[in-house]
Amino acid sequence: MDIAKAGEGEALVVAVHGIQGTRSVWMPVARKLAADATFVLPNLRGRGGAARGSSVEDYGLDAFADDLSDAINIAIGERSYWLAGWSMGVSVALEYLSRPEARAPEGVVLISGTSSIREVRWLGAADGEPLMREIADREKRLELREAADHDAVARTWAAVRNSDQGAILASLDIPALILHGADDTDCPSSCARSLAGKIRGADLQIFPGAGHSLPVTHTDAVANAMRAFLNR
Numbered sequence: 001m002d003i004a005k006a007g008e009g010e011a012l013v014v015a016v017h018g019i020q021g022t023r024s025v026w027m028p029v030a031r032k033l034a035a036d037a038t039f040v041l042p043n044l045r046g047r048g049g050a051a052r053g054s055s056v057e058d059y060g061l062d063a064f065a066d067d068l069s070d071a072i073n074i075a076i077g078e079r080s081y082w083l084a085g086w087s088m089g090v091s092v093a094l095e096y097l098s099r100p101e102a103r104a105p106e107g108v109v110l111i112s113g114t115s116s117i118r119e120v121r122w123l124g125a126a127d128g129e130p131l132m133r134e135i136a137d138r139e140k141r142l143e144l145r146e147a148a149d150h151d152a153v154a155r156t157w158a159a160v161r162n163s164d165q166g167a168i169l170a171s172l173d174i175p176a177l178i179l180h181g182a183d184d185t186d187c188p189s190s191c192a193r194s195l196a197g198k199i200r201g202a203d204l205q206i207f208p209g210a211g212h213s214l215p216v217t218h219t220d221a222v223a224n225a226m227r228a229f230l231n232r
Helices: 023-032 061-075 088-097 128-141 150-160 166-171 189-198 219-231
Strands: 002-006 011-016 037-043 082-086 108-111 176-181 203-207
Touching (some): 002 023, 011 061, 023 037, 061 088, 088 150, 176 189, 189 203, 203 219
Parallel strands (some): 011 037, 011 082, 082 108
């Protein structure tokens, strides 16, 4: 596993990145919340120093949920923790929480995500050079300072693009905070409203003028919302 920690606060937050990001997407928020929380930041397979898969099947949500489970077992153990996901990390978190053996967190933070990746179009091209160009262009548009290698992204997209975690939502029995940008073109704000409508008692906050990369572009707003959620 490739796991880093940031902050020294009492609350333990395991935070999962998206399809093209790495754990670095969470660092601005982790720094803002350093006194409130300790962030546990795994790189999923194909990102950073984590192991690479050898096939498309190695990059499905079930495989990423295995990575998340390992990170929780290694870095958290039996302690209480909070779970957060950004973009595809939302789907990874939901996949993990759908498992009977999953260790339930104190609450979950779902940012810029959807329960149904098959209903969004993060990438359009099927494969080959057009897909690689599209991956490179999206990486720049999302302002990712550190990104997954393009082959891993292509394989991940092939594995997850028809996925749906909607079945888990009604059975979630933990506090949930949903943060989303009103101008998100990768996951329209209707995705967040759908999540909030299906998760009992969820708190939904939509930020005007914000796009997909909330932890990077709206760090203060995300940190303030998470601080209130962790401390309530």
